[in-house]
Amino acid sequence: MISQAMEDYLKAIYKLQQTIKPVPTSALAEHMGFSPASVTNMCKKLAELNLLHYEPYQGVVFTEAGLQVALEIIRHHRLIELYLSKALNVPWDQVHAEAEKLEHVISEDLEDRMAEMLGDPQFDPHGAPIPSRNGTIFRPESESLIDMKAGNRFVVVEVNDDDSELLRYLGTIGLYPGTELLLVERAPFDGPLTLKVAGKQHNLGYQAAKSVRVAPVETSQEPS
Amino acid sequence: MISQAMEDYLKAIYKLQQTIKPVPTSALAEHMGFSPASVTNMCKKLAELNLLHYEPYQGVVFTEAGLQVALEIIRHHRLIELYLSKALNVPWDQVHAEAEKLEHVISEDLEDRMAEMLGDPQFDPHGAPIPSRNGTIFRPESESLIDMKAGNRFVVVEVNDDDSELLRYLGTIGLYPGTELLLVERAPFDGPLTLKVAGKQHNLGYQAAKSVRVAPVETSQEPS
DNA sequence: CCAAAGGTTTAGGTAAGTCTAACCTAGAGG
DNA sequence: CCTCTAGGTTAGACTTACCTAAACCTTTGG
The missing domain is CATH 2.30.30.90 (Ferrous iron transport protein A (FeoA))
Known part of the structure; x- marks a missing residue:
C-alpha cells in the first residue's frame, strides 16, 4: 500500500515542515531532485491515502496518520543507524547510507528487538532524536x-x-x-x-x- | 543491473539444480508460482547477462558468474538468519521471512561485519551451510x-x-x-x-x- | 489589474515483471 | 518412422510505479 517512494516523500516532507508549513511542492521537488510535476502527482496520491492534506497551490501538511507513518520511518532509520554503529561498529559516516536501504524492509518486531538491545535510546549517532514507539519525538533546543x-x-x-x-x-x-x-x-x-x-x-x-x-x-x- | 526478482530466480535455480541439471523452466515456474512464459522470459534475460546457460527446450544451467551470484545471495540469506537468531534472539521460525527481505539490501561491508561478529560460521540456524566469502560451499552428507x-x-x-x-x-x-x-x-x-x-x-x-x-x-x- | 513566479494538468514515456493465447518441438508409442 | 501430446516458447499486451516536458492555470505583489 505504501511504497518505498512514498516513504521517501513522507520523510522529506517531515524534514521540510520543520521549517515551512505548509510545505510547498516546489520545495519538495527541489529537495528530492524531481520535477515539480512528479511531486504534485505523488502528493495527490498521498492525500488520497489520507496521509497528507493537500491544497492546490498551497502545499501539503501531514494528517495525523501521515505524521505517524513519517515518524515510524524516521524511527526505523535512526534506530538502524544507532544499531549499526553500536552493535556492528559501522563508522558513523556510513550508517546513513545503510539505513536508507534497511529502513524500508525492517519489520516492527526486529525494530523492537533492536530498540530493546540498545535500551530504548533517545538519539542516533548524529544526535538526532529517535521517535518513541508511540510516535512522540523530542528535539532538544539547538x-x-x-x-x-x-x-x-x-x-x-x-x-x-x-x-x-x-x-x-x-x-x-x-x-x-x-x-x-x-x-x-x-x-x-x-x-x-x-x-x-x-x-x-x-x-x-x-x-x-x-x-x-x-x-x-x-x-x-x-x-x- | 541485477534486480531483486533476478536474485530470487537465481536462488530458486540453485535450489532446484541440486536435484535436476539442467533445470527445466517448468520446474522453476512451478517452484516460483509464475507462468512458464514468465520464466522463459526471465531465463533469457539472465542468459543475456551471462548468469545462465539457456538452451531452449532443455532448461538452464549456471555459468560460473551466475553460480557466484547465487552463492552470494545465499550467503547473505543464511548469515542474516544466523545473525538475527544469535544477536537479536529472533525465533528460528521467523528468521527466514526477515532474511528474505534483508538479503536484497544488505551491503558486503555489513555482511563482513556480521560474519566477523559470528566468527565466520559454517551453518545457519536450520543447519544449512553458509557459503564462504569466496563462494565455496560444503554440504555435509545427509x-x-x-x-x-x-x-x-x-x-x-x-x-x-x-x-x-x-x-x-x-x-x-x-x-x-x-x-x-x-x-x-x-x-x-x-x-x-x-x-x-x-x-x-x-x-x-x-x-x-x-x-x-x-x-x-x-x-x-x-x-x- | 496585470505580469511573473509558482503550481498544476495533460499527455506521454520508461522500465520491470507479469500474463494469456497461440504456436512450436522433442521424444515416446504405436 | 510418423504422429501425438506434454512441455516449452513466442508475441503481444497489461499493470504498476514512477518520472518528465510542455502547456496551462493561480496567486500575489507592485
Whole structure:
C-alpha cells in the first residue's frame, strides 16, 4: 500500500515542515531532485491515502496518520543507524547510507528487538532524536553553529547525517554530539570558522558549519 | 543491473539444480508460482547477462558468474538468519521471512561485519551451510528422514527453513540441527513417523519428515 | 489589474515483471 | 518412422510505479 517512494516523500516532507508549513511542492521537488510535476502527482496520491492534506497551490501538511507513518520511518532509520554503529561498529559516516536501504524492509518486531538491545535510546549517532514507539519525538533546543558569535563555548547537539565526507572530517577532529567546542573566530562574510576542540584548533568551512547544531555551554552552574 | 526478482530466480535455480541439471523452466515456474512464459522470459534475460546457460527446450544451467551470484545471495540469506537468531534472539521460525527481505539490501561491508561478529560460521540456524566469502560451499552428507528405516538412531543435520509452522513444531519437540533422535517406528504408506527425542516420543507427519535431513549416528566409535 | 513566479494538468514515456493465447518441438508409442 | 501430446516458447499486451516536458492555470505583489 505504501511504497518505498512514498516513504521517501513522507520523510522529506517531515524534514521540510520543520521549517515551512505548509510545505510547498516546489520545495519538495527541489529537495528530492524531481520535477515539480512528479511531486504534485505523488502528493495527490498521498492525500488520497489520507496521509497528507493537500491544497492546490498551497502545499501539503501531514494528517495525523501521515505524521505517524513519517515518524515510524524516521524511527526505523535512526534506530538502524544507532544499531549499526553500536552493535556492528559501522563508522558513523556510513550508517546513513545503510539505513536508507534497511529502513524500508525492517519489520516492527526486529525494530523492537533492536530498540530493546540498545535500551530504548533517545538519539542516533548524529544526535538526532529517535521517535518513541508511540510516535512522540523530542528535539532538544539547538542552533546552527553558523549563527553563533565568536568567543563562546558550545556543545555539539546534532550534525547532518547525509554528508558522509563532512562526517568523516568531523570525526577526525573529534566533533561528535556531546563534544564541547570554543568558537575562536569567524572570518568575515562566508569564510571559515576557527574552532578549538579538545585543546586543538581546526577550521570549518562555512557550508559545513551550517550542518552543525549546537547549544550554549553554561559556564557558571549557579541556579537562579 | 541485477534486480531483486533476478536474485530470487537465481536462488530458486540453485535450489532446484541440486536435484535436476539442467533445470527445466517448468520446474522453476512451478517452484516460483509464475507462468512458464514468465520464466522463459526471465531465463533469457539472465542468459543475456551471462548468469545462465539457456538452451531452449532443455532448461538452464549456471555459468560460473551466475553460480557466484547465487552463492552470494545465499550467503547473505543464511548469515542474516544466523545473525538475527544469535544477536537479536529472533525465533528460528521467523528468521527466514526477515532474511528474505534483508538479503536484497544488505551491503558486503555489513555482511563482513556480521560474519566477523559470528566468527565466520559454517551453518545457519536450520543447519544449512553458509557459503564462504569466496563462494565455496560444503554440504555435509545427509538423507531425508523419510527414507530411513525404523529402529535406527540419527542426528538432525538440516531442516527446511521456509515452513515456519513446521519449524515451530520442531522447536517444541527440541528437534534442532545436532539433536539426536531414534526413529521408533513408521506407519505404513504415507503415515506418520514416531520419534524419540531426549527420552520423549513424538509423531511427525509424512510431509514434515521430508523436510528433516539426518545422518546416521555411529553407535560404536571403533576405528577400522 | 496585470505580469511573473509558482503550481498544476495533460499527455506521454520508461522500465520491470507479469500474463494469456497461440504456436512450436522433442521424444515416446504405436 | 510418423504422429501425438506434454512441455516449452513466442508475441503481444497489461499493470504498476514512477518520472518528465510542455502547456496551462493561480496567486500575489507592485
